Structures are given as C-alpha cells and as structure tokens.
Amino acid sequence: MVRVRIAPSPTGIPHIGNTRTAFFNYLFAKHTEGKFIVRIEDTDQGRIVPGAKKAIFEILNWLGISWDEEYVQSERKNIYKEHAEDLIRKKMAYKDEGAVRFKVSTNREVSWVDAIGNKKVSFKADVIEDFVILKSDGFPTYHLASVVDDHLMNISHVIRGDEWISSTPKHILLYDAFGWDKPIFAHLSVILGTDKTKLSKRHGAKSVLDLKNDGYLKEALLNFMGLLGWNPGGDKEIMNIKEMIKLFDLKDVNAASPIFDIKKLDWMNGEYLRIMNNENLKTLLSKFYDQDKNILSYLKSDPKTLDFILDLAKTRMKTLKEFKDLILPKVPKLSGEEKNIAETLFEKFSTIKIWNKMTILSAMKGVLNTQKTKGSILYKITTGFEKGLPLPESLEILGKEKTLERIKKVL
Numbered sequence: 001m002v003r004v005r006i007a008p009s010p011t012g013i014p015h016i017g018n019t020r021t022a023f024f025n026y027l028f029a030k031h032t033e034g035k036f037i038v039r040i041e042d043t044d045q046g047r048i049v050p051g052a053k054k055a056i057f058e059i060l061n062w063l064g065i066s067w068d069e070e071y072v073q074s075e076r077k078n079i080y081k082e083h084a085e086d087l088i089r090k091k092m093a094y095k096d097e098g099a100v101r102f103k104v105s106t107n108r109e110v111s112w113v114d115a116i117g118n119k120k121v122s123f124k125a126d127v128i129e130d131f132v133i134l135k136s137d138g139f140p141t142y143h144l145a146s147v148v149d150d151h152l153m154n155i156s157h158v159i160r161g162d163e164w165i166s167s168t169p170k171h172i173l174l175y176d177a178f179g180w181d182k183p184i185f186a187h188l189s190v191i192l193g194t195d196k197t198k199l200s201k202r203h204g205a206k207s208v209l210d211l212k213n214d215g216y217l218k219e220a221l222l223n224f225m226g227l228l229g230w231n232p233g234g235d236k237e238i239m240n241i242k243e244m245i246k247l248f249d250l251k252d253v254n255a256a257s258p259i260f261d262i263k264k265l266d267w268m269n270g271e272y273l274r275i276m277n278n279e280n281l282k283t284l285l286s287k288f289y290d291q292d293k294n295i296l297s298y299l300k301s302d303p304k305t306l307d308f309i310l311d312l313a314k315t316r317m318k319t320l321k322e323f324k325d326l327i328l329p330k331v332p333k334l335s336g337e338e339k340n341i342a343e344t345l346f347e348k349f350s351t352i353k354i355w356n357k358m359t360i361l362s363a364m365k366g367v368l369n370t371q372k373t374k375g376s377i378l379y380k381i382t383t384g385f386e387k388g389l390p391l392p393e394s395l396e397i398l399g400k401e402k403t404l405e406r407i408k409k410v411l
C-alpha cells in the first residue's frame, strides 16, 4: 500500500514550493488509494517560528488537502534516542561531546534510482563525513528522525523537494545500518521564477496565506500547483481536483525545473471566477470581505441588478481582491469644466425620485445633452475611472445617497 508523507518544519509560513510538495504527495496517495501523512518536524527547536505550525494546517485545510494520520516529532524523542543507542551498541555510531555521530564507512557508493526522471543518483561515501544523529540537547537531527519515522510509519515513497537530495545518501546509510528496506525516493525539482533564478517575492511568490489574502481561489491555486512540473499529457490546462487525482502519476513529473509565472496564476484564477455561478461568488465575496461593511451591504443589493454587475465583474477581475477596485472607485481630480458637469449631474440626480437604472440613465442622458460631453466624463466623476462596469447599474446598487455623497466629495 502506498503511504506518503510530508514533513514540514514549523520554521515559516508554507510557500508555493512546499505546498506543491504536499499537493503532489496528496495526489499520489489519492490516485493510488493510499494514505497521506503529515508529520511535523519540530526537532530543531531553536528554529521554530510561532504560528508556523498553525499556518501549515490552515493552508492544508483551506486547500482541502486532507491527511489520514498526523505526528509531531518532538513527542517521539525517546524513540529516536533508543535508535541512536542501538547504533552505538552495534558500533555504528559513537558519542562525541554529548552528541552522537554516525560512523560513515568509506569505500562504498551510495545510490538509488530516483522516481523523478527514473535516473540513478549516486554519491561516493568518501565525501560524507561522520554526521550527528542525536544532538546534545537530546533531540535527533533531521537525518535520524526522518529515517526512523519513515521506517516506523511504513512510508513507501519519500516525495520531497530536491533541496534534500544531498541528505538522501546519509539516509540510505542509516537504512542500511538498521537493516531496513528503503522507500522509493522522488525528488521534485525546485521551482524557479520566470527569469530562471531562485523563486522569490520579486516573482510574486508569496506565502500561501498571502496568496489566499490576495483573493486567489483554492481551486485555481490547486490547478496551478498541479501543473508546476507535472504534465499529464495533452494541453488541457483547466483541471479540477478529481481529474488531477485520476491522472496523477510520478512518471509524468518532469525532472526539469518548473517555472512559477504569476501571470498564469492570474489567468487561471480569472478562468475559475468566470465559470463560477453568482451564488457561489457572492458567498466567496462575503467571506473574503467579511470585515468590510461597504462591500457586505453592496452584496445585499437588489439581486437582479447585482447579478448583472457580477456577470460583468467576473469577466474583468482576476482575483477577489480586484472586486473592490471595480465597485468602489477612487476620488478623481477634475478640471474646471468637469466640475461644472459634475454640478449639473448632482442636480439632475438629486431630483430623481425612484432611483433605478432607468431613471439614472435618463438623468445622465439629460446631462450629456445639455453639456455636450462624453459619457466617459460622467464615469470619471462618479467612479474616478475612465471606464468599468456599466454606470446606471453600478449607481443603482450604490444608492442615491452614496452616489450624491460621492459627487459632493469630488466637487
């Protein structure tokens, strides 16, 4: 049975790289009807960042990457200690000033066939120094803890980022020392930015919680992450989680580094917004803007008019965050002539008794006729933008009072 795990260290908020690793593990487990395990690697106590563990689970929960078993390494200290002592007894490890070091036998080659690219990776043991497995504070190092746990937890495939590839020979030496079978190793190539350099904030790569707060949808993010290095064949780009689970296979994961292109994520997010029905969109927006009274009341406007606005907004926004810009405009700077027009508009709007798109439109037309000006000026006066969502509908939702307030502000 396939059993895979992620072993996040609570040393920071997960970014797109380690979240993709989690997702690939999850996809593989689901595809093979295996188990997916989360093991918190908190053995390096000095590097623990408050809130990081909570963020790890928040992200998994948000994305719906559910796990079957959960472990915390700091609760398993004794297990690692016993295993270190076992190696000391076998003379395969020795004490070194309070720490325990593994004795590396030279003259051998350490190799494995990596499931990514199906290629043999080998290291000469000579280049590996005797390494610490138990620190003087009684905590195990990553190497010991991860090997012991992967064995005891019956992990069949270790799928992790390729920044760990240089640790794998040490792990293999430990498996051999204990006399244990080794799992299959699959090292995922590191994600790069569009300029092929190490991914960073410059490329728009933020923590996954930041992406959530920027208004990306989980469906879009999963789809986007899935295609970061995995190519199921064909050029289908929009795939839901079920399709991805059905198709996922380690042999289709590229050995070459995938490129993180935020523009592609934006595009994909826009696609998911466009196909979303308005009810779901309203629910998402209410959640996203749950602290924003203006938007919440906006979302409670006359459903028909709101539907009209949402249908259009969906074609123009790439993230939930952009919704606000679409409907809550900026205060524009007006020229003298534009101010005159704004005054006329204010007067016409003031006299409207039944505030709806028809009456708003006819008031606007009246202004355009008397002032001989372009519609874009009215747009600018009321929204601060040159163009955007249809004005009469937008202003109907905004309400008479707020519209007048807005024009007054501009004046």
Ligand code: GLU
Binding pocket: 006, 007, 008, 009, 018, 041, 146, 159, 160, 161, 164
């Ligand atoms: N703690 C490591 C990480 O944060 C785990 C590496 C592994 O999966 O073995 O990625």
